[in-house]
Amino acid sequence: QLQLVESGGGLVQPGGSLRLSCAASGDTLGAYAIGWSRQAPGKEREWITCISRAGLTTYADSVKGRFTISRDNAKNSIYLQMNSLRPEDTSNYYCEAVNGAQPFCSIYFLRGAYDYRGQGTQVTVSS
DSSP, X not given: OOEEEEEOOEEEOTTOOEEEEEEEESSOGGGSXXXXXXXXXXXXXXXXXXXXXXXXXXXXXXXTTTEEEEEEGGGTEEXXXXXXXXXXXXXXXXXXXXXXXXXXXXXXXTTTOOSEEOOOEEEEEOO
C-alpha cells in the first residue's frame, strides 16, 4: 500500500514561486507513474501534470511552461516546481500515483484513473 504526503503549499504573491513535495512510503515509487492534480472547493478536479515510470513528463496547457514535475526515486519523492503563479492557480494540490507503464501518463490521470492519492496541500496566490 502506497502512502503519499504532500507538503510545501502556502501563500504566495502573483508572479511568485513555490515548490511542492510529495513523499511516498509503503512501496517503491519507481514502480508508479505520478501525477499532480488540483481541486478547489466546489470545483471539479483538474489534472495538471504527470511523470511516467520512465521519466516522460506531460503538462496541461494551463500550466505548461510555468510548472515542472520531477521525481527522485532514490528519495521516494516527487516535486512540483511552480513559477509565475497566478491567482487562478489557487487550489488544493494533490499527488496521485498509478501502477502503470504507459509512457504517456496523462492517459491515466486525465480520467482520474489513479490508485493512490495524498491528502493535499493548499496553495493560495494572492496579493
